[in-house]
Amino acid sequence: MAIRKRFSPLPGFGLSLGYTIFYLSVIVLIPLSAVGAKTIGMGWEAFWAAASNPRVVASYELSFGASLLAAAINVVFGLIFAWVLVRYRFPGKGLVDALVDLPFALPTAVAGIALATIYAENGPIGSLLKPHGIEVAYNPNGVLLALVFIGLPFVVRTVQPVLADLEKEVEEAAAGLGASRWQTFVKVILPHVTPALLTGFAMAFARAVGEYGSVIFIAGNVPMVSEITPLMIITKLEQYDYAGATAVASVMLIFSFILLLVINALQGWMQNRYSKGA
């Protein structure tokens, strides 16, 4: 084989790589290219008309805005979670550590109806917030809430191992040189975890933009107000507007691919940074 670079005595290279590429093409690459082909086939004007329709634009603003905000909230709370799990002992810690991944494991539709029930105005938390004029469910707040829920593990699980690897001696050195605990945190610990925080942020953001199941039950789905972009694709499909759905999908895909490259670059940066040692 021409592409084999280094001699290896192990068998199965051709078979395993061949099958990998075949399966990848059949399941992922060829189906995904259908979106590209359909978009190119519809022509620029039809694409632009569908992708820049005011209702669709309102959904971009909500999806991207709420996802950015949710990812930012996740950075703050994700760091606190990671910190508490790595540094402190407290009752229930094992349970917290295991259940942080609940948003990954709980099917999104289940999370969606549970959040909608709790935060609806007659729900256990919604009814407490209502007298204070805070309405969470069936408006953009609900979208934000669901996105915070699903994004949390991304930040916690990227930051946690990095924080655990930070050697105690570094902090002791800072303290020995007269730094206060806060100074040590800002000047030593925070720079160390920044790549991980950014990676977690980007992952949570990417997931939030595409999220569907946990959001639609609590969003209320009011046109121009609380419709997310994935819902616009579904709406167009239900009207048999395949071209329109594809146009919106390709906008999202282009965005996702850019974000994927950013995340890859961030992970490369992380690997470099952390393999050299803190």
Place this chain on the structure above:
Amino acid sequence: MSATIALQPGALERHETPTTREPAWVKVLLIGIALTFFTVFLLFPLFAVFIEAFRKGWGTYLAALSSQDALAAIRLTLLTAAIAVPLNLVFGVAAAWSIAKFEFPGKRLLITLIDLPFSVSPVISGLIYVLLFGAQGWFGEWFAAHDIKILFAVPGIVLATVFVTFPFVARELIPLMEAQGSEEEEAAVVLGASGWQVFWHTTLPNIKWGLLYGVILCNARAMGEFGAVSVVSGHIRGMTNTMPLHVEILYNEYNYAAAFAVASLLALLAIVTLGLKTLVERQTRKQQTESLALENAS
């Protein structure tokens, strides 16, 4: 972009000396914030599922689960996972073998492409199969002419599920097998073992926990997928409804007790998944500590 977490090496806890400790109030405050957030965002939703499911008592609960449509949804969900998980398991092993044991150009690109389904919105994952197999799709006419139904039928649901769960096993195994290197396998080959023997007796025992981890996560997603399956299913009761879709239909009909009854099975699946995951992580950590101790001793 990942929806899974690589196995963490080493214990994640550390011990502090006085100079690297925060004031007690900071510690209490931080733990308080984390526990409040944890309770409101994670525990409440989980409890709510079970409380709502049993609100009208056991009778209603069991009736909701034993209805014809619910049983059909459970069967379809099990069938879908039973096809999707083994397919992606075989793929994951093949991909990890080629990527971790051999050097070839374009490797990084291949890994990125394998991760691709994670960065695609579930709704788009469904849409692509509508574009392929729909009435005006690339293969739509051919299948229609041969009277094979893909879209709004079981094959479409399986395909969409295979797509969204595609990377799970591969992305667990690739870093694991890369870290383990191929010395043991090379030694086995030199000693005259065949390819399959090497895999069964040398590689598999080393990767079994990582493999199990990937399979658990893959299965959870396969059974719980909503967005992608919703697009290709057509929502035909008793025919093309998976459990998450059945939950949606019942919920939208204001049949909350039944919706949450079916949802409680899925929540149970999530709890079992997290339990197994914690167990596997512990095993992996043990294995790593043991092999480290072995290396240090020799």
